[in-house]
Amino acid sequence: MSNNLGMDGRKAPRSRVRMDSKVRHLQQEADGRVINISRTGLALELASKLHAAAGSSVVIQNDDIGLLEGVVRWNYGGRLGIMFKPNSNSIAKVAAYFRNFHQEVRPVLSR
Template sequence: MSNNLGMDVRKSPRSRCRLDSKIHYFQQQADARVINISRTGLALELATKLTAAAGSQVTIENEDIGHLEGVVRWNYGGRIGIMFRPNSNSIAKVAAYFRNYHQEVRPVLRG
Protein backbone atom coordinates (compact mmCIF):
# COMPACT_ATOMS: atom_id res chain seq x y z
CA MET A 1 0.00 0.00 0.00
CA SER A 2 1.25 3.56 -0.63
CA ASN A 3 0.02 7.00 0.33
CA ASN A 4 -0.53 9.98 -1.98
CA LEU A 5 3.20 10.81 -1.86
CA GLY A 6 4.08 7.40 -3.29
CA MET A 7 5.71 6.25 -0.05
CA ASP A 8 5.22 2.74 1.29
CA VAL A 9 3.13 2.70 4.47
CA ARG A 10 2.16 0.02 6.95
CA LYS A 11 -0.72 -2.16 5.76
CA SER A 12 -1.91 -3.31 9.18
CA PRO A 13 -3.49 -1.12 11.86
CA ARG A 14 -1.16 -0.13 14.69
CA SER A 15 -1.83 -0.71 18.37
CA ARG A 16 -0.10 1.34 21.02
CA CYS A 17 1.81 -0.52 23.69
CA ARG A 18 4.76 -0.22 26.05
CA LEU A 19 6.92 -3.33 26.04
CA ASP A 20 10.52 -3.23 27.25
CA SER A 21 12.77 -4.97 24.73
CA LYS A 22 16.30 -5.38 23.45
CA ILE A 23 17.27 -5.00 19.80
CA HIS A 24 20.33 -6.72 18.30
CA TYR A 25 22.15 -5.67 15.15
CA PHE A 26 25.39 -7.59 14.49
CA GLN A 27 27.53 -6.93 17.61
CA GLN A 28 25.42 -3.97 18.76
CA GLN A 29 22.66 -4.20 21.33
CA ALA A 30 20.33 -1.47 22.55
CA ASP A 31 17.61 -1.27 25.16
CA ALA A 32 14.33 -0.18 23.63
CA ARG A 33 10.61 0.03 24.18
CA VAL A 34 7.99 -1.13 21.70
CA ILE A 35 5.70 1.88 21.28
CA ASN A 36 3.35 0.45 18.67
CA ILE A 37 2.85 -2.90 17.04
CA SER A 38 0.88 -4.43 14.21
CA ARG A 39 0.70 -7.89 12.73
CA THR A 40 3.39 -6.95 10.19
CA GLY A 41 5.83 -4.84 12.21
CA LEU A 42 6.56 -2.60 15.16
CA ALA A 43 8.14 0.71 16.15
CA LEU A 44 10.74 0.94 18.89
CA GLU A 45 11.88 3.90 20.95
CA LEU A 46 15.63 3.44 21.51
CA ALA A 47 17.35 4.14 24.84
CA THR A 48 20.75 4.36 23.10
CA LYS A 49 21.89 4.94 19.53
CA LEU A 50 21.79 2.03 17.07
CA THR A 51 23.38 2.41 13.63
CA ALA A 52 21.19 -0.06 11.74
CA ALA A 53 20.26 1.29 8.30
CA ALA A 54 17.08 0.59 6.33
CA GLY A 55 17.20 -2.96 4.96
CA SER A 56 19.32 -4.31 7.84
CA GLN A 57 18.37 -7.58 9.52
CA VAL A 58 17.73 -7.23 13.28
CA THR A 59 16.37 -9.34 16.12
CA ILE A 60 14.21 -8.13 19.00
CA GLU A 61 13.91 -9.86 22.36
CA ASN A 62 10.85 -9.30 24.48
CA GLU A 63 9.47 -11.10 27.54
CA ASP A 64 5.86 -11.06 26.33
CA ILE A 65 6.43 -11.99 22.68
CA GLY A 66 9.81 -13.71 22.61
CA HIS A 67 12.49 -13.58 19.91
CA LEU A 68 11.43 -11.70 16.74
CA GLU A 69 13.27 -11.30 13.44
CA GLY A 70 12.76 -8.35 11.16
CA VAL A 71 14.12 -5.82 8.71
CA VAL A 72 14.70 -2.13 9.49
CA ARG A 73 12.33 0.07 7.48
CA TRP A 74 13.46 3.40 8.98
CA ASN A 75 15.70 4.70 11.79
CA TYR A 76 15.20 8.33 12.76
CA GLY A 77 15.20 10.52 15.86
CA GLY A 78 15.77 7.76 18.42
CA ARG A 79 13.05 5.55 16.96
CA ILE A 80 13.26 2.63 14.59
CA GLY A 81 10.62 0.87 12.49
CA ILE A 82 10.84 -2.88 11.95
CA MET A 83 8.96 -5.04 9.45
CA PHE A 84 8.73 -8.71 10.44
CA ARG A 85 10.36 -11.21 8.12
CA PRO A 86 7.51 -13.06 6.38
CA ASN A 87 9.32 -16.42 6.42
CA SER A 88 10.02 -16.35 10.16
CA ASN A 89 7.76 -17.42 12.99
CA SER A 90 7.65 -13.80 14.20
CA ILE A 91 4.21 -13.26 12.66
CA ALA A 92 2.79 -16.27 14.53
CA LYS A 93 4.31 -15.02 17.80
CA VAL A 94 2.77 -11.57 17.32
CA ALA A 95 -0.63 -13.10 16.51
CA ALA A 96 -0.42 -15.09 19.76
CA TYR A 97 0.55 -11.92 21.64
CA PHE A 98 -2.53 -10.09 20.31
CA ARG A 99 -4.75 -13.07 21.13
CA ASN A 100 -3.47 -13.59 24.69
CA TYR A 101 -1.73 -10.54 26.14
CA HIS A 102 -2.21 -7.26 24.31
CA GLN A 103 -3.92 -4.33 26.05
CA GLU A 104 -4.19 -1.04 24.18
CA VAL A 105 -2.24 1.75 25.90
CA ARG A 106 -3.89 5.15 25.92
CA PRO A 107 -1.92 8.37 26.44
CA VAL A 108 -2.23 10.01 29.83
CA LEU A 109 -3.10 13.70 29.74
CA ARG A 110 -1.76 15.81 32.55
CA GLY A 111 -3.37 19.08 33.44
Protein backbone atom coordinates in the same frame (compact mmCIF):
# COMPACT_ATOMS: atom_id res chain seq x y z
CA MET B 1 -5.22 9.60 2.73
CA SER B 2 -3.59 8.74 -0.59
CA ASN B 3 0.11 8.18 -0.95
CA ASN B 4 1.52 10.62 -3.53
CA LEU B 5 5.18 9.83 -2.85
CA GLY B 6 5.14 6.31 -4.28
CA MET B 7 6.19 4.80 -0.94
CA ASP B 8 4.83 1.62 0.61
CA GLY B 9 2.23 2.46 3.22
CA ARG B 10 1.31 0.66 6.41
CA LYS B 11 -0.56 -2.53 5.63
CA ALA B 12 -2.02 -3.26 9.10
CA PRO B 13 -3.53 -1.07 11.83
CA ARG B 14 -1.18 -0.35 14.72
CA SER B 15 -1.86 -0.51 18.45
CA ARG B 16 -0.12 1.52 21.16
CA VAL B 17 1.87 -0.48 23.68
CA ARG B 18 4.70 -0.08 26.16
CA MET B 19 6.95 -3.14 26.19
CA ASP B 20 10.58 -3.13 27.25
CA SER B 21 12.72 -4.85 24.63
CA LYS B 22 16.23 -5.32 23.34
CA VAL B 23 17.24 -5.01 19.71
CA ARG B 24 20.35 -6.55 18.16
CA HIS B 25 22.03 -5.59 14.90
CA LEU B 26 25.31 -7.33 14.03
CA GLN B 27 27.47 -6.95 17.18
CA GLN B 28 25.43 -4.06 18.64
CA GLU B 29 22.67 -4.34 21.21
CA ALA B 30 20.43 -1.57 22.53
CA ASP B 31 17.64 -1.37 25.07
CA GLY B 32 14.38 0.14 23.97
CA ARG B 33 10.63 0.18 24.30
CA VAL B 34 8.09 -0.95 21.74
CA ILE B 35 5.68 1.98 21.39
CA ASN B 36 3.34 0.55 18.77
CA ILE B 37 2.83 -2.80 17.10
CA SER B 38 0.82 -4.26 14.26
CA ARG B 39 0.68 -7.71 12.71
CA THR B 40 3.36 -6.68 10.20
CA GLY B 41 5.79 -4.58 12.25
CA LEU B 42 6.53 -2.33 15.19
CA ALA B 43 8.04 1.00 16.22
CA LEU B 44 10.77 0.93 18.83
CA GLU B 45 12.00 3.88 20.91
CA LEU B 46 15.72 3.41 21.69
CA ALA B 47 17.38 4.17 25.02
CA SER B 48 20.83 4.30 23.36
CA LYS B 49 22.22 4.62 19.85
CA LEU B 50 21.99 1.78 17.36
CA HIS B 51 23.62 2.19 13.97
CA ALA B 52 21.18 0.30 11.74
CA ALA B 53 20.24 1.73 8.36
CA ALA B 54 17.07 0.99 6.43
CA GLY B 55 17.27 -2.55 5.08
CA SER B 56 19.38 -3.86 7.99
CA SER B 57 18.36 -7.14 9.63
CA VAL B 58 17.64 -6.94 13.37
CA VAL B 59 16.45 -9.26 16.12
CA ILE B 60 14.01 -7.98 18.75
CA GLN B 61 13.90 -9.73 22.12
CA ASN B 62 10.82 -9.21 24.25
CA ASP B 63 9.41 -11.01 27.30
CA ASP B 64 5.82 -11.05 25.95
CA ILE B 65 6.57 -12.11 22.38
CA GLY B 66 10.00 -13.74 22.40
CA LEU B 67 12.54 -13.34 19.60
CA LEU B 68 11.38 -11.72 16.39
CA GLU B 69 13.40 -11.18 13.24
CA GLY B 70 12.83 -8.03 11.25
CA VAL B 71 14.14 -5.50 8.79
CA VAL B 72 14.63 -1.81 9.60
CA ARG B 73 12.31 0.33 7.48
CA TRP B 74 13.34 3.67 8.98
CA ASN B 75 15.65 5.04 11.71
CA TYR B 76 14.87 8.59 12.83
CA GLY B 77 15.17 10.58 16.07
CA GLY B 78 16.03 7.65 18.33
CA ARG B 79 13.23 5.48 16.96
CA LEU B 80 13.23 2.49 14.63
CA GLY B 81 10.48 1.26 12.35
CA ILE B 82 10.80 -2.48 11.92
CA MET B 83 8.94 -4.76 9.53
CA PHE B 84 8.74 -8.40 10.63
CA LYS B 85 10.31 -10.97 8.34
CA PRO B 86 7.39 -12.83 6.78
CA ASN B 87 8.06 -16.30 8.15
CA SER B 88 5.62 -18.58 9.92
CA ASN B 89 7.45 -18.25 13.25
CA SER B 90 7.05 -14.46 13.40
CA ILE B 91 3.45 -14.61 12.22
CA ALA B 92 2.55 -17.18 14.89
CA LYS B 93 4.27 -15.26 17.71
CA VAL B 94 2.61 -11.94 16.85
CA ALA B 95 -0.81 -13.60 16.43
CA ALA B 96 -0.41 -15.29 19.85
CA TYR B 97 0.60 -11.97 21.42
CA PHE B 98 -2.54 -10.23 20.10
CA ARG B 99 -4.73 -13.16 21.16
CA ASN B 100 -3.32 -13.61 24.70
CA PHE B 101 -1.42 -10.57 25.97
CA HIS B 102 -2.23 -7.38 24.09
CA GLN B 103 -3.79 -4.47 25.96
CA GLU B 104 -4.18 -1.12 24.23
CA VAL B 105 -2.29 1.63 26.09
CA ARG B 106 -4.05 4.97 26.38
CA PRO B 107 -2.33 8.26 27.16
CA VAL B 108 -2.42 9.16 30.86
CA LEU B 109 -2.87 12.89 30.33
CA SER B 110 -5.61 14.37 28.21
CA ARG B 111 -5.70 17.81 26.64
